[in-house]
Amino acid sequence: MVEDGPWQSHRHRTAIGRADLSKPLRMALQDGVLQAGHTVLDYGCGRGQDVQRLQRMGFEAAGWDPYFNPEGPRDRRDIVMLSYVLNVIEDPRERESTLAEAWKLAQIALVVSCRLNWERGQIAGTDHGDGVLTSRSTFQHLFSTRELKEFVQAVTGEPCVSPMPGMVYAFRKAEDRLSFLAKDTVARYDWSASVDVAMAIGELVSFAESRGRIPIFEEIPDETLSFIGHLSRKEISRLVHIGADPRRIESGAKRAILDTLLYLGTSIFNGRPNYSELPISVREDIRTHFRSYHDACARADRLLLKLRDDTYIRGAMTNSPGKLTATALYVHRRATSTLPVVLRLYEHCGYVAAGRPDDWNILKLDHRGRRVSWSSYPNFDSDPHPKLARTYGVQMSTLESSFQDFSQRANRPLLHRKEEFLSPDDPLTPKFRRLTASEVRAGLYANPTKIGLEKGWEAELLRCNVELRGHRLIKRTATRDSTPDENTTAD
Structure with missing residues (x-):
């Protein structure tokens, strides 16, 4: 093995140049884990491109790297990024201590990302220890998704969330983790800007129709509160009762109940939270639409049991x-x-x-x-x-x-009857349905066992003497590049 200072491999060679933000950083921004006003530390920042781009975006960001920036700060920040660092560490004990150090510096959340074991075929090298010594004298320990999550949970002592394969969020506070989980299960109401009292009241009505209840003070944005903040809850309730459609209120309540059951059902994976730890909107939905938190949890548990049936x-x-x-x-x-x-x-x-x-x-x-x-x-x-x-x-x-x-395979699986995967009211459903009908009339589905792969589908198109131009099926012409007229349409 190649010696490289205190390491047993050329770790710095794994630091690549990027034309954009790294995928873990983009995901953290997209998920709202990293928000405007947060301070950021890129722990093991490599060449520092993510740090530079975050600074251009207005973040207070810094990076530390043992090779490229050893003098960089290693102080506590709101968000700590640990991107593709654990993979390159040969010693499992150092891997663990590095993760522990990064977690110690994270005040709100630690974002960990690693390469996964299904990437083994892309790496030229030989097996060494619990990883691969590559042809460039670098080391890669490839995680399974389960191994990575369990590793981060064991070191941080906190239940973690994987937003995508190869990424884990570890939150310092349970409330932040629970709020993150809520964003994908509990419908979020997007408040429109209000410029006068009438518009502000309209937003209250719209919220009530969306969630089956009036909003509480903490849910109303400041710009809306500036017009209706002086109103009592009783007055707001009266105005909503006058302006709201009762059928929409009922529909919104049903949606809020289902969202709450979904949220509480999945929360069992990380341990059911205390009521006080729940996001404020979830607490209010429970208070309004259920007899108690115990009742809501019991109904969620019954729903979970149905997954086994x-x-x-x-x-x-x-x-x-x-x-x-x-x-x-x-x-x-x-x-x-x-x-x-x-x-x-x-x-x-x-x-x-x-x-x-x-x-x-x-x-x-x-x-x-x-x-x-x-x-x-x-x-x-x-x-x-x-x-x-x-x-x-x-x-x-x-x-x-x-x-x-499957992207590099010469004979990939493909889809037919696309309309069947969509809701009936999807705007593209009629278009896809017309194509399927013309393909059925042309005899393309006569041999269903042949058409599931590209080559079989091409063979059936040849057999039926037709070809596709967008979502139109036309008779195959002697000159494929010629423009067909309406008389050549197969259907």
Whole structure:
């Protein structure tokens, strides 16, 4: 092994140049873990590009690196980034001490990211210790998603959240972790700017129709409070009662109840919180729509038990948007918000357990065995038959995850009947349905076992003497580049 100062490998060679923010940093910003006003420390910052870009964005950011910036600060900051650092450390004890040091410096949250074991095929090198000694004399310990989460939890002593495979958030306060989990389960009301009293009252009415209750003082933004802050709760209730549609109030209440059950159901993975630790909006939903916190938790637990019932799950899938096969339900990302609550809970349990990739657009829920998968089919809307690029899944019985990359394969799986993955009211459903009808008339689905892969699909297009131009099926012409006229349309 190559000696390099105090290390046993050339760790600094793993520091790469980037044209943009690193993926972990972008995700932390997107998730709201890193917010305006937060101070940031990039612990093991490499060449310091993330730090420079954060500074240009107005953050008070600093970086420390044992090779590139050993004189940099290592002081307490709101957010500490530990990006792809643990991978390159050969000694497991040093790996643990590095993580512990980074956690000690994090006042609000520590963001940890690492390379994963499914990347082994991309690394040229030989096995060494618990990792790989690469051809460039660098070291890589590749984590499984479960190993990474459990490692961070063991060192920090806190329940952690994986927003995506290879990333973990460790929050200093339970309230911050619970608020993060709420953002994906409890519908957030986006207040519009108010310029007068009438608009402010209109926003109160709109909120009430959205959540089935009037907002409490702490939920109302300052600019709206400036117009209605003098009103008592009784007066606000009277104004909402006059202006709100009772049917929308009822619908909003049902939505708030389901959101709360979903939130409390998934919270069991990290230990059910005390009522006082819950986000203020969740507490108010419980106070308004349930007899007690105990009642809300009991109902969430009953919903969790239904996840074990194959008959119940299959029934929920039968009444759900998406494509139901003999083994699973497949649903487009745009349609997941309309899934029955037990299926939303099913998916979210998988997410809380192992994270979900950020580029997925097709969700798969097995109705036996309880496995959740998220797949990426690029250009779903524009490609008449999008090809599978990547799929990531977690087995709920073991919490073990797996990943497959199809992007470089010559004969990739592809989708047909795209409308079946969407909600009936999706604006693209009619367009996709017309294409499917023309393909059926052309005989393209006569041999269903052949069309699941690219080469088989191309063979069927040739057999039927047709080709696709966007979402139109046309008769195949002698000159493929010629522009067809309306008389050559296959349907």
